[in-house]
Amino acid sequence: MNKNLPEVRFKYFKDEYERKKLNQVVEKLKSYPLSRDVETSELTGFKYIHYGDIHRGKSTLIVDEFVLPSIKKGDYMPLQKGDIVIADASEDYQGIATPALLLTEPKQSIIAGLHTIALRVDEQYSPIYLYYLLTSPIFKKYGYKAGTGMKVFGISYSSLVKFESLYPSKKEQDKIGNLLKQLDDTIALQHRLIDQQQKYKKAMLQKMFPKKGERVPKIRFEGYKEEWESKALEDIVVNIGTGKSKYTIHNKSSESPYEILGSTSILGYDTNFDYEGDFILTARVGANAGTLYSHSGKVKITDNTVYIQNDNLDFIYYALDNIDLRKLSFGTGQPLIKASELKALKILTPVETLEQGKIGAFFKQLDNTISLHLKKLEDYKQLKKALLQRMFV
Known part of the structure; x- marks a missing residue:
């Protein structure tokens, strides 16, 4: 196996990958030590990316800037589409250098906040590819070695940009990044479907079983009228x-x-x-x-x-x-x-066992549907994990 090529690759791409250090791919932008006390409920036109929001998944692939907290106005250098913001501190090594990416051009001023490293990707490289590279096992292994600290782990800019990897052409980078983005969108859709089904089940449990003091459910199958x-x-x-x-x-x-x-x-x-x-x-x-x-x-x-x-x-x-x-x-x-x-x-x-059976079968079918969606979700996650392991070198 050629160590300069990934295990899995799109057809028609034949060129060798080029080895580059991260400092050859990005330039450093200014970030600000802005903690939670700068947040405001007012619409100021300024928002920031806090390292805690990156770890919680609130700020990852950012397409809707309104999910970000508003902050007080200030004289800041804003980010732009394609910029990557990395959390430089974490409570465990797995979270070291977790990235966020601005996928669209912000309509407001977005600032890199507390415990972050902001990067602008060179035009010869793909931001979406770099984002997924920074979530891949090869980078996580590097971050584990380069990270420092005991209770709180961190990584410095100088250590971060020494990370070395192999890069395909920008066209191939875009194709890899967009594939993984599409997979992330599918995973997010599965999460929403599961959430919807679970909420529906909860609502139906409340409506198909009488509340305390009642003898008739709000919803029941046709043909049954006796009190429970x-x-x-x-x-x-x-x-x-x-x-x-x-x-x-x-x-x-x-x-x-x-x-x-x-x-x-x-x-x-x-x-x-x-x-x-x-x-x-x-x-x-x-x-x-x-x-x-x-x-x-x-x-x-x-x-x-x-x-x-x-x-x-x-x-x-x-x-x-x-x-x-x-x-x-x-x-x-x-x-x-x-x-x-x-x-x-x-x-x-219910008085009739047949009604009991219908109610039980209804909820069992709901649970089967939820289980099916959970299985699909796990399959998609495993596919993404495999691609992250096999498409980056």
Whole structure:
């Protein structure tokens, strides 16, 4: 493999890459030690990029300058389209030299603020390419070595611009940068879709389950008109119980076909089990007390968990998901939820099991949709990670 070329490259580009230090690619601009006390709610026509906003993701690929804080007017040297602002301080090495890029020409005066290094990219190079180069593993590795500090880590301009990398032609740089930008846009869209679906689910949980003191939900399936009934959970489900203290938590193996689950081991659940009936697990001990988890398969559980078994499990799951089960816990450092407390818990339920089933199926389908979007989001993130590793040298 040619070490002067990346592992992945667009077709039709055949030229060798050129090795350059960063100081051959950029020039330093003035930044100002402006802290939060210069911020104002007034529209002054002046905004700034604070290193804290870069770390929080508020200032990264900046296309809408209105997301930036307004500051008091002053005699500043403003930034322009294509300028890169780097956070020169971080609480960990992973955040060293995190960049922000002005993608559009600002309509207001944008200033580089506290703990930042401002750079203007030479016209022979692509700002969008350089931005992604500064987020790539090869630069992060360099930043880790060049960074200094104990509790707060930093990088100086002189250390930063010694970073050496290989650059293709500007045309190829633009193509690489725009591909990664398009991928970032797709990731942002996935985040919005997930957020919308989660908000929709939350709203529907509130509308399809009656509030305290009510017997009829605001929204229900056509053909059902009877008031819901208030029943103790033990009168609705098949069984409620607690796991056994004799079990030791472990994964399924050839010697034991049963995975053993406890309150700290069910933060996520794996569907790759031999299916043998459904039940719900709710954490009984610790900070996760009252958190519900669904599981299907051959498993046994420790006394740190409470299980609920039922034929119409989905409705019960979402009915409980709409209740703050932490109110049933007692204790401080290690709050407990007992099976006996769950048994006596009063919940509202439709008279007809068919309506229960429809409600449960509706929310399960919503969760499946959210899971699908989450899977796509993770796939896009992994693709971006792979491209950052393989398109920069």
